[in-house]
Amino acid sequence: xxxxxxxxxxxxxxxxxxxxxxxxxxxxxxxxxxxxxxxxxxxxxxxxxxxxxxxxxxxxxxxxxxxxxxxxxxxxxxxxxxxxxxxxxxxxxxxxxxxxxxxxxxxxxxxxxxxxxxxxxxxxxxxxxxxxxxxxxxxxxxxxxxxxxxxxxxxxxxxxxxxxxxxxxxxxxxxxxxxxxxxxxxxxxxxx
Numbered sequence: 165x166x167x168x169x170x171x172x173x174x175x176x177x178x179x180x181x182x183x184x185x186x187x188x189x190x191x192x193x194x195x196x197x198x199x200x201x202x203x204x205x206x207x208x209x210x211x212x213x214x215x216x217x218x219x220x221x222x223x224x225x226x227x228x229x230x231x232x233x234x235x236x237x238x239x240x241x242x243x244x245x246x247x248x249x250x251x252x253x254x255x256x257x258x259x260x261x262x263x264x265x266x267x268x269x270x271x272x273x274x275x276x277x278x279x280x281x282x283x284x285x286x287x288x289x290x291x292x293x294x295x296x297x298x299x300x301x302x303x304x305x306x307x308x309x310x311x312x313x314x315x316x317x318x319x320x321x322x323x324x325x326x327x328x329x330x331x332x333x334x335x336x337x338x339x340x341x342x343x344x345x346x347x348x349x350x351x352x353x354x355x356x
Contacts, residue, residue: 166332168203174303176200177296183307184268184279191268191279194255202277210278211254213291217247223258223266231265238262248350 172183179200182193198206220243223323227234238261245251255269255278269278272302280288282304 172307173206174300174307176299176303181300181303182277182279185305186268190282190335192285192300193277194267194280194285195277195301197285197289197292197296200296203241207254209292210288211252213288214253214255214258215246215251215335216291217243220246220253221289222287223264223284224262226266226281227262227264231263232267233263235262 171185174183176182177200179277181196182206184191184193192215194210195206200211201209214223218238224234224236224239224243227239228236242251242258242261246253255267256271258264259267259269266281266284267278268280270276284302286297289300309324
C-alpha cells in the first residue's frame with residue numbers, strides 16, 4: 165500500500181465502513197462490508213462472492229476498462245472455471261494472477277483488509293443486500309459532498325491568504341525597497 169494513504173470511515177446501518185484513498189483513488193473496505201453478513205469471518209462472504217461467474221466477468225470487464233496492465237489471459241482461465249464447485253478465488257489470488265488494480269488486499273489483523281474501488285464495492289454490497297447497498301451509496305455520497313465543501317472552504321481561505329500576502333509584500337516594497345522621490349522627481353512624475 166502507498167505512503168500517500170488517507171483513511172476515514174462512514175457509518176452504514178450501524179456498521180463502520182473504512183474508506184481509504186491511495187493517490188486520489190477511493191477504495192471501500194470489502195472486509196467491513198462483509199461484516200454485515202458475517203461478523204466473525206468476513207473473508208468468507210468475499211470468497212463466496214468471488215466464486216460467482218458473473219462476478220468474475222464483472223471484475224474482468226472493470227479491469228479491462230480501467231487497467232492497461234490487466235492480464236486478460238489469466239482472466240479468461242478464471243472466467244471459464246468460475247461457478248464450478250472446485251473453483252476458489254481470493255482477492256489476493258485475483259490481484260496476483262491478473263495484475264488487478266480495482267481490489268487492494270493486505271494480510272494482517274490490525275492493518276490488513278480487502279478494499280475495492282467504489283464501482284466494485286457497490287456490486288459486492290448489492291450482492292450482500294440491496295438495502296445495504298443503497299445506504300452505502302447514500303453515506304459515500306455524503307462523504308464526497310462534505311469533502312467538496314471542505315475543498316471550497318480551503319480554496320477560499322487560500323485565496324484570502326494570497327490576497328493578504330500580496331498586500332503585505334507590496335506595502336513592504338513601497339516602504340522599504342523603493343527609494344523615496346524628491347519633490348522635483350514627484351513634479352516630473354505628475355506631468356507624465
